[in-house]
Amino acid sequence: MLSASCSNVEKKYQVRKLEISDKSKGFLELLQQLTVCDSVSDQEFQTRFEELKSCGDDHVVCVIEDECSNKIIATGSVFIERKFIRNCGKAGHIEDVVVDSNSRGLQLGKNIVEFLTDHARSVGCYKVVLYCSAKNSGFYEKCGFEQKAIEMAKYFT
Numbered sequence: 001m002l003s004a005s006c007s008n009v010e011k012k013y014q015v016r017k018l019e020i021s022d023k024s025k026g027f028l029e030l031l032q033q034l035t036v037c038d039s040v041s042d043q044e045f046q047t048r049f050e051e052l053k054s055c056g057d058d059h060v061v062c063v064i065e066d067e068c069s070n071k072i073i074a075t076g077s078v079f080i081e082r083k084f085i086r087n088c089g090k091a092g093h094i095e096d097v098v099v100d101s102n103s104r105g106l107q108l109g110k111n112i113v114e115f116l117t118d119h120a121r122s123v124g125c126y127k128v129v130l131y132c133s134a135k136n137s138g139f140y141e142k143c144g145f146e147q148k149a150i151e152m153a154k155y156f157t
Contacts, residue, residue: 013108015115018061018075020049025065027072034098055079057123061096062115064108073100074108078116080123092120092128113143 018027023045031037040048052059057080064074076097080090094116099109120128131151132140141147 013064013066013073013106013111015062015064015074015111018049018052018063020046022063022065022072025070025072027063027075030072030075030098030100031096033101034096057119058082060116060119062112064111066103071100073103074098074112076109076112076116078120078128080120080125086126089126090120090124092116092123092125094120094128094130097130109139110143113140117143 023040023042028037028040028045052061059077059079061077062075063072065071066073077095078092079095080092083089083091094113097109097112097116099106099112117128129148130140130145137147
């Protein structure tokens with residue numbers, strides 16, 4: 001955990017799982033710093049939250065909250081793919097890692113990635129992968145990842 005000062009009180013930044021109340025703490029606004037994240041109603045958020053919760057350990061969204069401001073300042077997710085290869089093994093896929101632009105440099109992204117990687121390992125994954133832009137590859141290399149493949153994508157409109 002990392003410490004920060006909050007009105008002369010030592011505060012620790014802790015990674016935890018997403019909670020339903022995090023919508024009101026700027027969770028979606030944080031995701032907008034990463035990619036397109038349109039308006040989501042409270043009902044839509046609750047429905048998606050419950051869907052993901054029903055996946056148990058197969059889909060985890062984690063956050064770091066700045067408890068001084070009650071804002072979500074970092075997030076990421078991992079989903080577990082069940083495969084036939086590798087003796088019906090499992091692979092973790094890390095997605096949507098973002099740290100608020102005002103909170104970068106505090107190792108929050110590293111903490112998020114470590115939490116997600118540890119989760120994938122704890123549920124028996126033989127690997128964990130992620131896709132990132134070239135400009136972010138250095139960060140992920142510092143987290144122990146190495147370039148392995150070329151990403152291809154086809155978007156549906």
